[in-house]
Amino acid sequence: MSQENDTKTFRYPLRWRIMDALEAALDVLWPRRLSPYSGWALIMPALLLVGILVLGLFQIAESSLHVLDRSTFMPAEEYTLANYEMVADSATYWRVLWRSLLGAGLTVFFTLLLALPYSYIMVRTPSAAVRKALLVALFLPFFIGQVVRAYGILIVLGTSGAVNDVLGLFGVEPVRLLFNFPAVVFGLVQYMLPFAVLMLAPALTAIPRETETAASSLGANWVRTFWHVVIPMAKPGLVGAGLVVGTLSLTDFAMPAMLGGGSQDFIANAIYDQFFRTADQGLGAALALLLVALGSILVGIVIAVFGAGTLGMGGKK
Template sequence: MTTDPDNSDFRYPLRWRLMDGAERLLEIVWPRRFGRFTGWLLLLPALLLVGILVLGLWQMAESSLHVLDRNTFLPSEEYTLSNYGTIWQSATYFKVIWRSVQGAVWTVVFTLLLAFPFAYVLVRTPRAWVRKLLLIALFLPFFIGQVVRAYGILIVLGTSGAVNDVFGLIGVGPYRLLFNFPAVVFGLVQYMLPFAVLMLAPALTSIPQETETAASSLGANWLRSMRHVVLPMAKPGIVGASLVVMTLSLTDFAMPAMLGGGSQDFIANAIYDQFFRTADQGLGSALALLLVALGSVLVAVIIGLFGAGTLGMGEKK
């Protein structure tokens, strides 16, 4: 059978008919004269989501100005800054905030130390099977929820877990490896590692391998080439990965709750307690806005010092 449309045996495929019908329907719904507004139409869902977020923040800002009446368990009618004063004067909240910032910073440091070699080998390895194996190891955690991974860490690091079993083979332990700050950081690093690799890999891919060859031909060993050539050129990816990991770690809830055992809460855990345990929406809203402000300040400092990295989408410096 020939595919020439002029041949009498030619049959117009059904999928082509469906596409033509969809095109005619689109012409009726959105005529060509509206073409200059197509971009805004495509942006409408994103703008709607941003609008909902802004509305939620506005309502939280309004709620943060009302104190919970302990007699009626209803917010007071008058506006006040008492909730912010409570946070400012509380040593407990200051400790939680400091722990959150420390956790985010340490998570960034350890995640980058592990993610950079992983991304470098992923990009530079000439063996296809190694690259496929690394890609599987990278994307497999995305198919496992954060809570499931936290439970896995609980099992591995538990008193009767695999790590303590290994210690037992050499005659030491068991050790209490859970429900402390290092356990929370370990869980966050394990969770953030794939995100950092995904941010670093494009930056390393954009670095021509010939630059490393040229550095070697000029007498630089691998360490000096990495320090003076690869790392400076990979700066956008490092900054972008740091921004993503820091913001996600600072606002994380599951890892501190599950691996911290209630003694290593981050700001998100304190917000949850105020909203759902004590029903103090005003104080919870104040903490939530404080978290937004703290994250924004940290991001602004990093961008001000190092630029936006890969999140800048190729903007000119």
């Protein structure tokens, strides 16, 4: 009797009705006979985005083969490699290229140097309050745009900023901390640190605590355990974080433009100048393809050295 009453009082939840309606609509739009192709349907948006990117690269490549006609300020009709020859013969662009590579390399080094202990403490701390505080400090920068953060660095490192105010307390004259290469690297490290931590945290979480305990029981102190156990086992995360930080730093525009003061441009700044200041789209396209090729070469070197499986948190394959 009670079972009959429960059946009568049961109400079909609204969310179940919505799911049934969606399932019925899906059966109409995508019949069950097409189920073997569901995987392709799911990746179609990604394939569309990749296709648009490839199409854009082809258009940039075609534009790079046309020089700027100075009489009409329009691209010339004939095809030529003059833009690539101009880049190859220009000491300025080689200097920009070297600055970009050096800045990306230093950013990777200092970012990983700071991100590794931060991630380790965040993952291993037994205190929930400390973990939450570190997570909040990690995610707060994502709510602030890169330009706003660069302006904040301008204020802090300015001649009358907080750093020089502290130095003034010790009798040190104001120091020029902005519009130089170290300021650009500092800004890039500050910007890239959350990305590196987010990639390192899963790699460190995957390391069993028992491994460190076993190393300690065999006589290894904390430094030896961290150097010989934690870092080697966290190599997939380090490689992935370094690759992401390096490519993002190499292609960054805002930090070199704002913290470099126009004298510390990276390749992205040179591309912007050619497209929007001198209106030389052919030369800008040649520089853009150079940047794409450079990034692809770096990724290829990483995959060749560490293996493609490393980027997926696996071993070398």
